Amino acid sequence: MNKRIRLFLYGMTGLLCGMTAHLDAQERDVPDNRYTTHATLIGAGRSSLLETYLSPLEYTGPQLTFLRETLRKTHWAEGRVSTQSLLGGYFAYTQNPVRNAEDMAGMIEYRTGWHSNWTLPFRLRLMAGGQIGAYAGFVYNTRNGNNPAQAKAGAELSASVVAIYPFRIRHVPFAIRYQCDMPVMGMMFSPAYGQAYYEIFSEGNYDHNVRFTHPGNAPTFRQLLTLDFPVKDYTFRVGYLCDVRQSRVNALKSHTYNHSFLVGYVKHFQFIKRKDRQRNRLIM
């Protein structure tokens, strides 16, 4: 079983990265953990915002998203562990149901995580592990007075699962990937129910402004479904991101439901050390 897994992981790494057959020869020269996949995606979609600190109404509107991913195998656990980092963000411009008030929202987030890899029948690969991450953002209401905005900041520890199914159509490699991340604990900033930011930042009066979060009071998850496909020598990626962020702390309710369609490209790198056999071919 172990031998089969190892063999499969070698192959899957190449498929996951959307590599074409011409890389196969190099795989034998460079250790697996030197292969790195960078994916850059941009997207657009719809956003639904609820911030009861600002308004009891749900605001909806278009949003733009970006996502930058780095995926690499490590040498840990005989190469069964991969590492992933995600830098993402969005900007949304939303309106209330009667379209006479606007909320602008933005967020940037960084997560890094580690996954164990398993190979299942039909070449399906499962990855499961954890992530740590942090985010910062805002929701700004264009017409409120002393409560014009809600700041978003927090850090969290997430569980993460990934399923990858590589397949070929007429010898052309494709890969479908599904990823679901869910924070299991963390901490977030929130003003108290009726606390003004003037109190916090001008007077220095704090009142439970950093709260412990868990799925009970902040049921949040992200789902990402992507398809990698080659076009000539390039690998492109299209996908759908469902980003659901919710919280219910300090008697304030908040949710951001972002649904985005993504498109981008994938780049594959291999880090070469001097001890590698290729060193003779290096210029420096």
Add this chain to the structure above:
Amino acid sequence: MRKLYILLCPLLAALLLPGCVREDEIDNTPQGNLYALWKIIDERYCFLDYKAQATGLDWSGAYSRYSNRLSEGMNSYQLFEVMCDMLSELQDGHVNLSIPSDMGRYWAWHEDYPDNFSASVIERTYLGTDYKIAGGIKYRILDDNTGYLYYESFSNGIGEGNLDEIMHYLRACNGLIVDVRNNSGGRLDYAERLAQRFTNEHILTGYTSHKTGTGHNDFSTPTADYLSPSTGIRWQKRAVVLTNRRCYSATNTFVRDIKECPLVTIMGDRTGGGSGLPFSSELPNGWLVRFSACPMYNARMEQIEFGIDPDIAVNQSSDDTLKGVDSLIETARTFLKK
């Protein structure tokens, strides 16, 4: 594979357990909007219990009383009128309902009282034409060597450099009159910045609280508010602060703060009040509602929502009005000469 199940099970459980975080949707109908307005005030307004005692406010029964005035086919202006009537029970100048054509308001806190102020008299008799302007403050030295400064609105900015220049210019005066009449508020930091020029000590001026939940009594422990002395030029002689009923909101807080300064005397009429920091929210039909959210108290933990009494009560006399003289300024000048 066991490891995989161990990792997957909590994740799946966590995905299935929590639900959506949503707010109850209220219909965009006259009944729905009136209920939404009542609910916002019921959950977020900070003076319900205080006003139940002070004015006999019965907010719990307000919705049923005013929903009886709703009828099929009533237009938005009629609905607006019903809502404004309901809000006027709060007797709060910080409570407004805004629609594109109008702003519902409660201004009895100054409309029912004498003005005790005339801008034309101030300009003609006291400021003249050669007064100085620094930031939002107009100032000059009166004939009897009394300094006079008028701060019309705390929405108009004032910098530390402005205040240094003003204090330096007025340094040789026997006393100073700080006129904040008709100043209906603005930014608290400008109000505090001016008040800091009148204390050499770190003094307790009041307390601030906020709601921590939807219950009428869900409040945080009040936090002490202190006035710290300015690091710039500070006023070291006697000063009189002139007030009237139009001193509201941030000006009410300014009077609360400066009243604790040892060389300062408050003179004129009671301030208008407005001690709740206002927040905004909205109704299903998009109408904007403003309400008091964070109560402020004085240094003795007393409510100042309905104003602050002056140390010396002075009203504008009809004789002085005929003479084109401001009774409050003249009384302050006499007081400062003693």
